[in-house]
Every structure is written in C-alpha cells, then in structure tokens.
Amino acid sequence: MFFSREAHNKNGDFMIQALLNLMASLCHTHYFVYDPMYRGLFLSDSLLKEFHLSSRENGWNGWMNITYPQDQASLQNFIHLLTHQKHASLNIHCYSRSGKIIPLTFQAQTIQFQKQTCIAGIIISSFSRHIDPISGLRDAFHCENICNEYIDKPEIDQFLLGILDLDNFQSFNDTLGYTAGNQLLRRTTGFLQSVLPEKAKLFRLENDQFAVLCTNCSSSTLQGWVNVLNQLFIANEMPTISCGFVSYPKDGQEWHRLRKRAQFAMKQAKRDGKAKSRSFSLPLEIQQHQSEQLRVSLRQSIHNQMQGFYLMYQPQLTKDGRMKGMEALLRWNQEPCDTFVPILEASGLLFEITGWLFNQALRDFAVMRKEDSSLSISINLSYPQLLEDHITEIIHAVLCRYQVPSTALIIEITETRIAENFLIVKPILNKLRAMGIRIAMDDFGTGYASLSFLRQMPIDIIKIDRSFVINLETHPADSMFIRLITDIGKELGCAICLEGIETAGQLARLSDISIDTIQGYYFSRPLVRDAMLEYLHQQKDR
Known part of the structure; x- marks a missing residue:
C-alpha cells in the first residue's frame, strides 16, 4: 500500500487502483490512499464517477475545487491533521x-x-449509505437522484420508470418467516438482474418492491421483461411479480409524480389478476381520485350521525298485483347506490352502518306491518357484513326491539359472494335460518352457482337477476332460462322472485311461469316510508 519512486509506475498504479475498486464493490464505500511525500492520491472508481475528479489529482487540489466554499478551510485543516496525528x-x-x-x-x-x-x-x-443490505441494490434515495439526473439531462428526452411488487409476499413472510422472506428477495434480485434490459438500472425501494429505470427501451420491452420474469418465477416455484410503469415526460415531469403514478399502475396490475404489467392510465387515476373523494364524503356522513343516508322500499307483489313484501334499499343524497355502495364495501365503511341499517329498516317496517301483518321485508347484507362479529345477535336485538317476528325478515346476499365463500358463509346462514330468518340468493344468474351448489346451500328464495328481463319481449331464450330456474328452484323447495319487470309485455311473458313474487318499476318504483304507507293503504282498498 506504500508508495516509493519505484512504485510510481503503471503496474503499481494499476494494482492500487484495482485493490481500491475491489474494496469499494464489496463494501459499497468509497476508498482513497494518499502518499504525502509524493502527493499521490488514488481514488476508487466509484468516487471518480460520482465527482469531477481524475485518478491522479495533484494532491488534494481536486477536492478543493469541488468542495463547498464554506467547507474548504475544514478540508485544509483535515489534510494538515493527517500529517500530525494517526486518526482524523x-x-x-x-x-x-x-x-x-x-x-x-x-x-x-x-x-x-x-x-x-x-x-x-x-x-x-x-x-454510499443508501445501499440495501439484503439485495445489495441501490435504494429509493439513489433511484430518486438518478431519475432527477435523467430529467435534468437535455440529451435524455424520454425514459421509463417501472415499479415491481412481489405477489402475495406478505403471505409468504407470514407462513415461512422473515429469514425465508429475505432469501426470496435475494433470489428475486438475481432473476431481475439476469434478464435486465440493456442500460436499465435496478433498485430496491422498500419491502418487496423494486424499481427499474430504463432510458433505451419501449413499453413493450418492459412488458416482455416482466413476462419473462414471471415465467422464470413460476418455473422456480417462486411468487410472481406485478409491474406498473410510467413514461417521462408523458406521465409526469418530476420524481414524486412519476413514482406515484407507477405505483398506481402497479396496483392496477394486481387488481387485474397479478403477474401482469400495466402502463399508467390517466382516466383510471381520475376515477380513483373521484372514488377517494367519495370515500371521504361517505366517512364524514357516517360519522355525522348518518347525515344524508336514508332508506327506500320497493314493493314485491304477485303477478296479479297482490302485495307480499318489500325490499329495503340504502340511498345517499350525494350519489346513486351503484356508485357509493361498492366504495362503502371496499373501504370497510359498511361495518359502521350495519346497526343503523337494521334499526331504521325494522323500525319503519314495524309501522308498515300494522297495515298487513303478512308482509315481509328483505334487507341486503354484503359478505363483509355477514362476517361481522355478533351479526346474528345484532339482528336478533333489533327484531326484539320493534317486535318484528323473525319469519318476516329476509336476508339477501349475492350469488357470487355465496359461491366464492361457500364454506365460510354456510354456517352463518344456517344460524340465521335457525332463528326463523329466510335467506335469499340475490342476482342469481350473474355468477357461477351450479345445481349441486344450489342443493347444498341453505337458501329459501332465488332472486333471478334483472338482466334476464330486459330483453324478455324480444328474446325467447330469456323466458326459457327463467322457466328452467323456476322449475329447479321449486324442486329444491325455493320460492322465486323476479327483479326488473318494467312493462306489461314483460309481465305477459311470465303468465305460464310459476313466479312467486315480482319486483320492478311496472308495479312501483322504490318509495320513502310515508309514500310506502300510502301505497299499502291503496293496496287495502283494492
């Protein structure tokens, strides 16, 4: 490591330089060696790349040139100390x-x-402090700085930023432990690097998330890279990866916007089924922003004593117009139900309205039953609400509070959610039926319930989806489907309710099909409580 006049030859310089570079690559730290006698200063290549320095600056003059002016005196003092004490x-x-x-x-x-x-x-x-110790990759700090360098360079007029996230990594960690998780991250890094596009740079951002910056590749190249990666992962029995990517300057002109939009695209890839890559879509971002604004407004309404929420009731009648029951429908004064209900469910806010929903509906129904004690009321429960702790106790308490018999209550749950979660849902529905409550399978025909599934499931009513009614007058096959489901339902002991009847022609098509109840605009639109009471008075006068 020491210099002499003989050491100042090309071979000696090469050996010192090679040693410094080896140490830097192993430890991710910059190194220097200085001979005060001959003023030889050797630097690792990582320093030369990062700063405007040559490998053999004339002593410390090069450093003085790139040092912040206020710190130059400190550097000069440091050099002086080096010649007078062992450590500095x-x-x-x-x-x-x-x-x-x-x-x-x-x-x-x-x-x-x-x-x-x-x-x-x-x-x-x-x-050099921002090297990820697990993967050995540069981290988010580096990624941001290099991205900003690309933005600042006029010769780079376009580049791609991709964010990659391992699918189901949390489940892998929870099952096999963090040591196995770290080993998986190292293996993943190796695969990512093995097929990395030319001139692309790879980073580990956080947790199971990686980033790639690419100045000379198209979106199709990046998508092809992700496809190859997932084939490798599947072949090696590893979790797949989802990727979202953005293009500079089209999708953003500064780091934080680019990263946010790449994250958004990556989450969209996961929503689309995982093991995919998606480019950023501005319309989807606008839709997401609107959904977030709605979520905030919904939360405010709920926490402000359910301000803006109310219930409407749609009559359910026989084909000849006799009143049999009603369905309680949740409404909000700011958005239609098909807009806000999915947001309520996705954000977990439905849990906060379950008690209010049953209390409001059964309180109103207790008044309506005075007009006709044979009526029933249907209330929709989402799958998350059905799993809510003490849901059966909540329902039982409200039934008792308003002295409504449990046999008058029907709980509706959609076909798809029942079919997807059969083993979880079945015991809960059995418990509700044991209380005397009837169960209706809503939107039947839009999911994938099989005949054997219908036979096993504890349901009392099949509600055929309105999509089979829309073209009932012009498509005979739809009436054949309704007849088939009705016959099967009857064989299984289920009542049949048909939704969406809006015209006399549609009703006429059902004349020889044994439908138990019909629900639709032909008989009545959904009504607020007082209008529903008036409707019941009119029914009694018929």
Whole structure:
C-alpha cells in the first residue's frame, strides 16, 4: 500500500487502483490512499464517477475545487491533521457531477511501514449509505437522484420508470418467516438482474418492491421483461411479480409524480389478476381520485350521525298485483347506490352502518306491518357484513326491539359472494335460518352457482337477476332460462322472485311461469316510508 519512486509506475498504479475498486464493490464505500511525500492520491472508481475528479489529482487540489466554499478551510485543516496525528475525520459538502451538494464523511488513518508514511481512508457519501443490505441494490434515495439526473439531462428526452411488487409476499413472510422472506428477495434480485434490459438500472425501494429505470427501451420491452420474469418465477416455484410503469415526460415531469403514478399502475396490475404489467392510465387515476373523494364524503356522513343516508322500499307483489313484501334499499343524497355502495364495501365503511341499517329498516317496517301483518321485508347484507362479529345477535336485538317476528325478515346476499365463500358463509346462514330468518340468493344468474351448489346451500328464495328481463319481449331464450330456474328452484323447495319487470309485455311473458313474487318499476318504483304507507293503504282498498 506504500508508495516509493519505484512504485510510481503503471503496474503499481494499476494494482492500487484495482485493490481500491475491489474494496469499494464489496463494501459499497468509497476508498482513497494518499502518499504525502509524493502527493499521490488514488481514488476508487466509484468516487471518480460520482465527482469531477481524475485518478491522479495533484494532491488534494481536486477536492478543493469541488468542495463547498464554506467547507474548504475544514478540508485544509483535515489534510494538515493527517500529517500530525494517526486518526482524523471530517464532515463536509461537495458538488457531485450533476451539480448537487452531497454531504461527505472522511475517515482516515496514518500508517507507517519501514519509515514510509501512507494515509488510507474511506469516504462515506449520502449515496454510499443508501445501499440495501439484503439485495445489495441501490435504494429509493439513489433511484430518486438518478431519475432527477435523467430529467435534468437535455440529451435524455424520454425514459421509463417501472415499479415491481412481489405477489402475495406478505403471505409468504407470514407462513415461512422473515429469514425465508429475505432469501426470496435475494433470489428475486438475481432473476431481475439476469434478464435486465440493456442500460436499465435496478433498485430496491422498500419491502418487496423494486424499481427499474430504463432510458433505451419501449413499453413493450418492459412488458416482455416482466413476462419473462414471471415465467422464470413460476418455473422456480417462486411468487410472481406485478409491474406498473410510467413514461417521462408523458406521465409526469418530476420524481414524486412519476413514482406515484407507477405505483398506481402497479396496483392496477394486481387488481387485474397479478403477474401482469400495466402502463399508467390517466382516466383510471381520475376515477380513483373521484372514488377517494367519495370515500371521504361517505366517512364524514357516517360519522355525522348518518347525515344524508336514508332508506327506500320497493314493493314485491304477485303477478296479479297482490302485495307480499318489500325490499329495503340504502340511498345517499350525494350519489346513486351503484356508485357509493361498492366504495362503502371496499373501504370497510359498511361495518359502521350495519346497526343503523337494521334499526331504521325494522323500525319503519314495524309501522308498515300494522297495515298487513303478512308482509315481509328483505334487507341486503354484503359478505363483509355477514362476517361481522355478533351479526346474528345484532339482528336478533333489533327484531326484539320493534317486535318484528323473525319469519318476516329476509336476508339477501349475492350469488357470487355465496359461491366464492361457500364454506365460510354456510354456517352463518344456517344460524340465521335457525332463528326463523329466510335467506335469499340475490342476482342469481350473474355468477357461477351450479345445481349441486344450489342443493347444498341453505337458501329459501332465488332472486333471478334483472338482466334476464330486459330483453324478455324480444328474446325467447330469456323466458326459457327463467322457466328452467323456476322449475329447479321449486324442486329444491325455493320460492322465486323476479327483479326488473318494467312493462306489461314483460309481465305477459311470465303468465305460464310459476313466479312467486315480482319486483320492478311496472308495479312501483322504490318509495320513502310515508309514500310506502300510502301505497299499502291503496293496496287495502283494492
């Protein structure tokens, strides 16, 4: 490591340089060696790339040129200390090649051997502190800085930023532990690097999330890379990866917007089934922003004593117009139900309205039953609400509060959610039926319930979806389907309710089909409580 006149030859310089580079690559830290006698200063290549320095600057003059002016006196004092004491350290700021001010920490030690003196040290920059210890990749700090460098360079007029996220990584961690999770991240890094597009740079952002910056590739190249990766992962029995990517400057012109939009696209890839790549879509972002604004407004309404929420009731009648019951429908004064109900369910806010929903509906129904004690009321429950703790106790308490018999209550749950969660849902529905409550399978025909499934499921009523009624007058096959489901339902002991009847022609098509109840605009639109009471009075007068 020491210099002599003989050592100042090309072979000696090469060996020192190679040693410094090896140490830097192993430890992700910058190194330097300085001979005060011959003023030879050797630097690892990582320093040369990051700062405007040559491998053999004339002593410390090169450093003085890139040091922040207020710190130059400190650097001069540090050099003086190196020749008078064994250890010295320094914190200063220097200009990088891109012109950014980078904080640096110098740590050096004087070594003497055979009457010769050498100063060896390390330089830790904010860059070298941001190396991910698990994958060995540069982290989000590096990714942001390099992205900003690309933006600042006029010769780079376009690049792609992709964000990749392992599918089901949390489940993998929970099942096999964090040690296995870290091993998976290392294996994933190896595969990512093995097929990385030319001139692309790879980073680990956080947790199971990686980023790639690519200046010379198209969106199809990046999508092809993700497809190859997922084939490798599947072949090696590893979790797949989802990717979202953005293009500069089309999708954003600064780091934070690019990263946010790449994250958005990645989440969309996961929603689309995972193991996919998706480019950023502005219309989807606008839709997501509107949904978020709605979510905030919904939460405010709920926490403000359900302000803006109310119930409407749609009559259910026989084909000849006799009143049999009604369905309670949740409404909000700001948006239609097909807009706000999915947001309520996705955000978990439905849990907060379950008690209010049953209390309001059964309180109104207790008044309506005074007009006709044979009436029933149907209330929709989402799958998350059905799993709510003490849901049966909540319903039982409200039934008792308003003295409504349990046999007058029908709980509706959609076909798809029942079929997808059969083993979980079945015991809960059995418990409700044991209380005397009837169960209706809503929107039948839009999911994938099989005949054997219908036979096993504890249901009392099949509600055929309105999609089979829309073209009932012009498509005979729809009436054949309704007849088939009705016959099967009757064989299984189920009542049949048909939704969406709006015209006399549609009703006429059902004349020889044994439908138990019909619901639709032909008989009545949904009504508020007082209008529903008036409707019941009119029914009694018929």
